[in-house]
Amino acid sequence: MTSDNDRRRGLFARLRGRPGAPSRGRRRLGAAVRLVAALMLAGGAYTVLAPGAAAQENPPLSSAAADGKALFDVSCVTCHGRNAQGVEGRGPSLIGVGAASVEFQVSTGRMPMARQEAQAARKPEVFTRDEIDQLAAYVQELGGGPVVPAGDDLHAGGNVAIGGELYRINCSQCHAFSGGGGALSSGKYAPSLAPATDRQIYAAMLSGPQNMPVFGDNQITPEQKADIIAYIQQTLKDDGDPGGLFNLGRYGPSTEGMAIFLVGIVALVFASLWIAGKS
């Protein structure tokens, strides 16, 4: 049967569809050559595409990263462990979190943490800008991860109208319509955006610190991030509150209710005391 014959013939011969196979010795030689060629191709491709660092067991750190490691070994190692591999029950591994995460956590003073609690609070930062860059370089070289683009002004050219819409959909559930922040469950909270810089907001979106979800570049593109930052920085912070001298903290109707009793009712009760006292 033809099918039995086909099975006995080589693959290439079958593809060629030509019966009458070459000699046995030639077939073996051809197979050897093809094997060698395939091995060389695979090896070459691996050499070209694989990261060079992986080839060495202990990659040398850049000088900035080495400085960062020195800082890390003094200030962070207690909770994040040697080589930033994390300590069970104390601090997570930092391999793969990226420079963006380091920049956010350290430049807002959240790290180093004062104590273990529901959530690290913003406080005056411990490290200088250069030291933060060194720490970021170290963590970046450990395992890669998201990086904040260069520059301090990350909202240039942002469209506040689009940014406002994106802010209301993605951010206002937790940070509130005003950017003033809000409560989450069990002592956790979304912080106020008032002290946040462009880079910090960008880094927070990229790295999703604490209870915040990650808004990677696939969900919110870099242009949309610029729009959101523009809305926060230009509209929410520089709005100027056209409604009056006091914005009552922009906490919504709760402080407005307080104001009507503490200001309105108190003033008018004093007025009625005054008027009734005139008899």
Added chain:
Amino acid sequence: MKRRKFDVAAVPGNTARAVDDRFQVATPLRRLLNKVFPDHWSFLLGEIALFSFIVLLLTGVFLTFFFEPAMTEVIYNGSYAPLRGTPMSAAYASTLDISFDVRGGLIMRQMHHWAALLFMAAIVVHMLRIFFTGAFRKPRETNWIIGSLLFWVGFLAGFTGYSLPDDGLSGTGLRIASAIMLSIPVIGSWVTAAVFNGEFPGTIIISRFFIAHVLLIPALLVALITVHLGLVFKQKHTQWPGPGRTNGNVVGERMFPRYAIKQGGFFMVVFGVIALMGGLFQINPVWLFGPYEAWVVSAASQPDWYVMFLDGSTRLMPDWEITIPIGEGYVIPPLFWPTVVLPGILVALSLLYPFMEARHLKDYRSHNLLQRPRDVPFRTGLGVMALTFYVILTLSGANDVIADKFHISLNAMTWAGRIGLLLLPPLAYYVTYRICLGLQQHDREVLAHGVETGIIRRLPDGRFVEVHQPLSAGDGHGELDYAGWVVPKKMNRLGALGPAIRGFFYPIERPAEAPVSPGHPPVEPRPEREEITSGETRS
């Protein structure tokens, strides 16, 4: 030739005579203008509500000139840049125009909102005064009911107004309202469909709420306020007990001119306070909330303060779902209890309270004299108990803001609210009851023994006693009857010391020299004491 002189001084009289010749109004008008109103600062609290209602009408009419109650989608192109190019409802776009493009629109909008909050706050404060002084007793039960209804109609007016701008906050409020309606067993879905004309949000709710907010509810409010004031007029105002004041008379000022001038002045003060608040304090920045979209809910979305107790009761309610095995299973959602049943109970209790109290005390007489809160401890206790209940619910309505700003766990706030709601009102009742009894006792003590003078006398046997100034003449031990009014507790009220200096903000008279009581000669400087020694000197 004699020139006829035009006598200016006679003009008012002549005009009045001319009017009376034609309309015969002098007799009824005299009765009206001579009507007497008792004077006390706490009687002016209701007027705050009345005057802020007038401000509400004035500013509200202004707003209707520019507001477009439609949900048709438009692209905003006004002067507020961060929303330009955003699709939104015509209602929200016109609210933004009122805020940014209409001259004086923003302060009018803010005055309207502040006046609404003040209206409701003044109603509550006025109601507390009525309750704690027993002014709701026969014959004024009807007016108490009308006043309670005014709160609930004002509640509806506030909620419909809150919904009109169609910003993120008002849409969220409407969504909750639709959920509350849906939670009513059996009829819930029909009610919601009838109100929203189908599914939430539909396309007609703003127009319907608009006509309710500017016509139906204000008409009802005006009608209720008219009857309320008419009844005060007919039944006459209550008064505090005091010299010359009995259950059968009214002591006070005539309506004209003093009372009318005072009320006119007070209206100006209320208007001024609302205008100042409208200009100084930003309220409801609708431009930050953005247009309502179902998927946009901001943190700290709260209703106005008078609705917040319902938000609070919802937050405190455990998730108890009742499944009734009829057909495929019928579910009563937990939302039904705190938002439909609870307000229902509150309305019924507040409306029926005067009758329940009369039945409890078997007191069916007419009362025109007020009672001091301390003299009826159980009522005062009940009032404080209800107030505590309401305040806990209201605070719980804002518990996320409190949790965030005071760094408390939100879960802890919820549990504190749940436990507090059950424990604190009875505790408040007990504490208030004891305070009332203590104050009563002190009053009786002063009536029996006199006012404390602060003078300590040492008796020959070495005891120290305080000298009391008896209130009654005679031997100073005859007990006086309590008259239901303030008992003097300081010497200057008796004339033993100089009277209190008159004037509210600054003294309007020179403080008088303290008259010297004949019983107590002026104090002379202490005589020099001779040192008592043993006769020897130590060297």
